[in-house]
Amino acid sequence: MNIAERYIRLAHAIDAHAPGFIDGYGGPQEWADRDRRDPGQLRREAADLARRVEDVPEADRRAWLTVQVRAMQTMTRLLDGEQLRYSDEVRGLYDIEPRRADHAALEASLQIMEDALPGTGPLVHRKNALRDRVTVPPSALLDVTAPILAELRERTRARFGLPQGEGFSIGLVSGKPWSGYNWPLGGLQSRIDINTDLPVTLTALPDLMAHEGYPGHHTEHSTKEARLVRERGWLEHHIQLINAPECVVSEGVAMNALDAVMSREELHSWLTGELAVRAGLDPDDVAAMLRVAEAQSSMKGVSGAAAMLLHEDGRPEAEVIEFLSRYNVVSEEHARKNLEFITQPNLRAYIFTYAVGSDLVRGFMASHGQDAFGRLLTEPLTPGQLEMQVPVA
Known part of the structure; x- marks a missing residue:
């Protein structure tokens, strides 16, 4: 299974627990598998996907997938019941620092x-x-x-x-x-x-x-x-x-x-x-x-x-x-x-x-x-x- 298929299948598995996680999809329908799996299993799959991303040869593709999969890991942690501070949730999902108002x-x-x-x-x-x-x-x-x-x-x-x-x-x-x-x-x-x-x-x-x-x-x-x-x-x-x-x-x-x-x-x-x-x-x-x-x-x-x-x-x-x-x-x-x-x-x-x-x-x-x-x-x-x-x- 190639990296794109793993990424897309995991996204659909997360969306089965958190509807709306996927904003849009136009790829192969056979990859859109929404069978619900245990959140702990999804957490392990996200960790495995993160390791596989390290082997992607194209630097720009690898950099983008790295932060995207990190967000998936954050989502699976939340789905698995881990309590995150709100600011850590923002950082984990979006790779940015939340800001307070002046x-x-x-x-x-x-x-x-x-x-x-x-x-x-x-x-x-x-x-x-x-x-x-x-x-x-x-x-x-x-x-x-x-x-x-x-x-x-x-x-x-x-x-x-x-x-x-x-x-x-x-x-x-x-x-x-x-x-x-x-x-x-x-x-x-x-x-x-x-x-x-x-x-x-x-x-x-x-x-x-x-x-x-x-x-x-x-x-x-x-x-x-x-x-x-x-x-x-x-x-x-x-x-x-x-x-x-x-x-x-x-x-x-x-x-x-x-x-x-x-x-x-x-x-x-x-x-x-x-x-x-x-x-x-x-x-x-x-x-x-x-x-x-x-x-x-x-x-x-x-x-x-x-x-x-x-x-x-x-x-x-x-x-x-x-x-x-x-x-x-x-x-x-x-x-x-x-x-x-x-x-x-x-x-x-x-x-x-x-x-x-x-x-x-x-x-x-x-x-x-x-x-x-x-x-x-x-x-x-x-x-x-x-x-x-x-x-x-």
């Missing part, structure tokens, strides 16, 4: 938002009032999204290239703990879902479509399938795991996707011009919401900090909801939606992939230029390699 910086960001929001009264009320004026109703979402995707796809194709035959479907869902999701389906295809439980603003749509589609998750998954699976025969890339270091790089790519193909000036002009007209919104309201979004971008670590309060420090949920409400500047209802994400078993440690991944990828791009983004779409780089600033090939 309260002084958060308070400074609140003041920036205070100055950016029009009107008087409580900050969250002013933000929600502005948000409501730039919200795209669910009935119009797909119509407004279509030209955004078309523009982002063309820019991605021109700058980085796209595999022949790639594509995805898009739909609206509810009852989910996330705002949008890309489901890798294999065969260069994926499905993008937009959650309509909470308002979707026009100003958020280009970033959401870049994040989930072009040149974010869909682009990365389909490009790596074409380059790594079809060209190099590394069949382990048929599968995507939700609790593994690959997600740190993937979320880092997605968090920086819009900046990789469009300048902030272009985005501002597009949103306050063509897209505002298409959505039937006041360009001045759109411009004001852009200023608020810019102010809030410095507060991207709030959810991770809340997760540390809850899982590491054992603080009560009421205190965590108050923290989320204050620093995300949202209603209690919205804060409870945030809490739902960080308490979901497969997502509770995942929350750090966004902020940490974003910073790692942004640092990599700053050191090596925008063309370095193309490497992240095609090569199996790890969080540790980005931290060490691997040289451009």
